[in-house]
Each structure stands twice: as C-alpha cells, then as structure tokens.
Amino acid sequence: MREAAPPKQLAFDLPLDPRYGREDFLVGPANEAAYGLIEAWPRWPDTVCLITGPSGSGKSHLASIWATRSHAWTVPASEVTADSVTHLVSNGALVIEDIDRPEGREEAALFHLLNLARENGSPVLITAAAPVEALGLVTADLRSRLRLAPGATILPPDDALMRAVLVKLFVDRQLVVDLSVVEAIALRIDRSLARARAVVAELDRDALRRGRRITRPLAMSVLADLGVPDDETDEDDAPA
Structure with a gap:
C-alpha cells in the first residue's frame, strides 16, 4: 500500500515584525x-x-x-x-x-x-x-x-556577517535548519541583507506550503525558482 503524501498546508503571508533592539x-x-x-x-x-x-x-x-x-x-x-x-x-x-x-x-x-x-x-x-x-x-x-x-x-556584508544574518533570520522565524543550508544559501545569493530576508521569507512560505522542513534540496529548489544561478561548488557538491 503506497504511503499517502503529506497534505499541503495553507501558507499565510503574515508579516514578520522586525526586531530592532x-x-x-x-x-x-x-x-x-x-x-x-x-x-x-x-x-x-x-x-x-x-x-x-x-x-x-x-x-x-x-x-x-x-x-x-x-x-x-x-x-x-x-x-x-x-x-x-x-x-x-x-x-x-x-x-x-x-x-x-x-x-x-x-x-x-x-x-x-x-x-x-x-x-x-x-x-x-x-x-x-x-x-x-x-x-x-x-x-x-x-x-x-x-x-x-x-x-x-554601511558596506555590503562579508561572508561571516551574511551567514550570521541568515542564522538570525531563521531563528527569528523559529525555523530549525542545518548549517549546510545556511552555507549553501550564503554562497549563492547577492551580498545583500535585504536579499537574505527575501530568501528566508520565501523558504519559510515554501516549506509551510509543502508541509516539510527546510532541507538543502528544498533550499536549492527555492533559489532556482527565484532565479539564483547554481554556479557555486561547496563541499556537499564536490565529487567523491
């Protein structure tokens, strides 16, 4: 008997109030x-x-x-x-x-x-x-x-700040993601905090809509939908 796919959830685009402390x-x-x-x-x-x-x-x-x-x-x-x-x-x-x-x-x-x-x-x-x-x-x-x-x-963020911001954005949304997801996103998106916010918000919506946690494959799929080229190679992509 084939296992039923998890039902898709409705994704409500509720605004997330930024924390300015x-x-x-x-x-x-x-x-x-x-x-x-x-x-x-x-x-x-x-x-x-x-x-x-x-x-x-x-x-x-x-x-x-x-x-x-x-x-x-x-x-x-x-x-x-x-x-x-x-x-x-x-x-x-x-x-x-x-x-x-x-x-x-x-x-x-x-x-x-x-x-x-x-x-x-x-x-x-x-x-x-x-x-x-x-x-x-x-x-x-x-x-x-x-x-x-x-x-x-304020200058464009460096790699360390981009990673730290991505982690904070996920935490603010109470999302638990593997550090490999953060690394993959940081390697591929523009060096812009505004872009980081937009990507995390879209990942949150997509994961909720699918009823799935945010994994690296899901993140790569969302980035592709957003037009982000997959032209970087990290350790997970390197051939064995």
Missing part, C-alpha cells in the same frame, strides 16, 4: 563604523550625523537603537515641512529617514530644520540610501550642510 543588531566589518557612530552618542562631533547604505542594510535598525537611547522622534523626510519644523525640533532629538527619496521632500524645510536643530543643540540622525552627491539636491546650502555632517556608510 540593540541586542538584535549583528556587527561586522561592513557596519561597524555606523554602529560605532551610534554608540558614540552623545559625544557626537556635530549636531547632525548621517548614515548611508543600501536598502535593507540596517540603517533603520541603527536609527531605532539611537532613537531609543536619545528618546528621539522618527519621521520620514517627506514629513519635514515648513509647518512642522518647529514642532519636530521641540522634542530635543530627531531621526529623519530616507532623505534620498525626492517624493514630498521640501529642501528648504530640511535646511531650516538643520539650522534650528543646531541653534537648539538638538541632535539629528539622518539616513539615506545614497551618498550626498547622489541625492539630487538642488539647494546648495542643504547639500553643503549634509556634506559637512559626520557620518558612516
């Missing part, structure tokens, strides 16, 4: 300068500091750590308007996220806010996905002010 941030050579900047507060060399790095690199996580320590408000750059500047600075500390996004960005208001923050001694942490020169700012004074702001850039 200090203990949840993994430090490596790629982000240690940015982490050091956060740790240096309140002994910053300037009122305004800037953290840049690609999407998903950990800028918001670091900003959240600093906001908790400094009791700062956090707002997207699009919410810095002429009418809101005085109110925003009144809190005493502020995070301005995604200043690289031009949608709704009021450069005059941003420049006014930075000047008012300096007058009041209110610290401001700014995040951006690109360096100042690539932000497309047309206001010369704002561009100059941001160039002078001390800052740090």
Whole structure:
C-alpha cells in the first residue's frame, strides 16, 4: 500500500515584525563604523550625523537603537515641512529617514530644520540610501550642510556577517535548519541583507506550503525558482 503524501498546508503571508533592539543588531566589518557612530552618542562631533547604505542594510535598525537611547522622534523626510519644523525640533532629538527619496521632500524645510536643530543643540540622525552627491539636491546650502555632517556608510556584508544574518533570520522565524543550508544559501545569493530576508521569507512560505522542513534540496529548489544561478561548488557538491 503506497504511503499517502503529506497534505499541503495553507501558507499565510503574515508579516514578520522586525526586531530592532540593540541586542538584535549583528556587527561586522561592513557596519561597524555606523554602529560605532551610534554608540558614540552623545559625544557626537556635530549636531547632525548621517548614515548611508543600501536598502535593507540596517540603517533603520541603527536609527531605532539611537532613537531609543536619545528618546528621539522618527519621521520620514517627506514629513519635514515648513509647518512642522518647529514642532519636530521641540522634542530635543530627531531621526529623519530616507532623505534620498525626492517624493514630498521640501529642501528648504530640511535646511531650516538643520539650522534650528543646531541653534537648539538638538541632535539629528539622518539616513539615506545614497551618498550626498547622489541625492539630487538642488539647494546648495542643504547639500553643503549634509556634506559637512559626520557620518558612516554601511558596506555590503562579508561572508561571516551574511551567514550570521541568515542564522538570525531563521531563528527569528523559529525555523530549525542545518548549517549546510545556511552555507549553501550564503554562497549563492547577492551580498545583500535585504536579499537574505527575501530568501528566508520565501523558504519559510515554501516549506509551510509543502508541509516539510527546510532541507538543502528544498533550499536549492527555492533559489532556482527565484532565479539564483547554481554556479557555486561547496563541499556537499564536490565529487567523491
């Protein structure tokens, strides 16, 4: 009598709330300068500091750590308007996220806010996905002010950080996987924390849908479906 295949489960795409605590941030050579900047507060060399790095690199996580320590408000750059500047600075500390996004960005208001923050001694942490020169700012004074702001850039993660992040992402989802799975994924995907999150989320959905645990063959199948070329050879693939 043939054994029945395990029933497929419904995979609900429920959002996983990211954990932005200090203990949840993994430090490596790629982000240690940015982490050091956060740790240096309140002994910053300037009122305004800037953290840049690609999407998903950990800028918001670091900003959240600093906001908790400094009791700062956090707002997207699009919410810095002429009418809101005085109110925003009144809190005493502020995070301005995604200043690289031009949608709704009021450069005059941003420049006014930075000047008012300096007058009041209110610290401001700014995040951006690109360096100042690539932000497309047309206001010369704002561009100059941001160039002078001390800052740090988050670089692409190295192999060790990629593996550590993958392990953490699986643990956050309460998934138990063999280290060979982590190694195989780390060897093949782009050096991007955002990519790592997307791959782990897809593996979680696929494993739940199939009613199976995440094995190396399943991981390779999901990576292939995501268009990740299998052009690396690790110890498990090497001929005997």
